[in-house]
Amino acid sequence: MTDTLYARLGGADAIAQIASDLVDFHIANPLIGKRFAGSDPVAIKKKATDFFVMGSGGPNNYDGLDMLSAHKHMNISDNEYMAAVDDLMKALTNADVGDHEKAEVLYIFHTLRPDVVGV
Numbered sequence: 829m830t831d832t833l834y835a836r837l838g839g840a841d842a843i844a845q846i847a848s849d850l851v852d853f854h855i856a857n858p859l860i861g862k863r864f865a866g867s868d869p870v871a872i873k874k875k876a877t878d879f880f881v882m883g884s885g886g887p888n889n890y891d892g893l894d895m896l897s898a899h900k901h902m903n904i905s906d907n908e909y910m911a912a913v914d915d916l917m918k919a920l921t922n923a924d925v926g927d928h929e930k931a932e933v934l935y936i937f938h939t940l941r942p943d944v945v946g947v
């Protein structure tokens with residue numbers, strides 16, 4: 829059997845580093861940084877890690893909101909979504925994730941777009 833995406837990314841520690849970088853990049857990103865002005869970086873890094881671990885086939889410890897509830901009434905634009913995708917690619921590159929795994933992560937991320945953009 830093929831390893832889960834979770835295992836191929838390097839498990840919980842590797843994913844925690846990717847999620848931490850991702851949140852740092854979002855906060856520093858001029859296109860979306862202001863969205864996180866009121867956020868606690870430590871808390872959202874934990875939520876992002878748990879969500880990513882669960883979504884890649886690892887243990888499910890995610891206790892956060894579903895994606896529609898989390899982003900409802902934010903009215904996130906296509907440009908903001910693309911900025912978040914750019915940050916994700918950067919975080920994956922930083923962690924030396926291979927092209928095949930990057931494509932899988934991107935695909936999963938994109939399946940969540942309807943619950944995030946313009947809701």
Ligand code: HEM
Nearest residue numbers: 860863867868875879892893898908909912937940941944
């Ligand atoms: C498919 C893409 C995305 C995924 C998978 C995702 C994932 C998440 C998760 C797991 C949470 C935590 C939910 C909770 O608090 O229980 C969250 C919160 C949030 N997301 Fe997203 N997100 C995405 C795209 C975006 C985009 C494009 C923006 C805006 C540019 C955004 C802005 C936020 C904000 C502002 C919060 C609340 C942070 C806080 O609680 O302080 N998200 N997102």
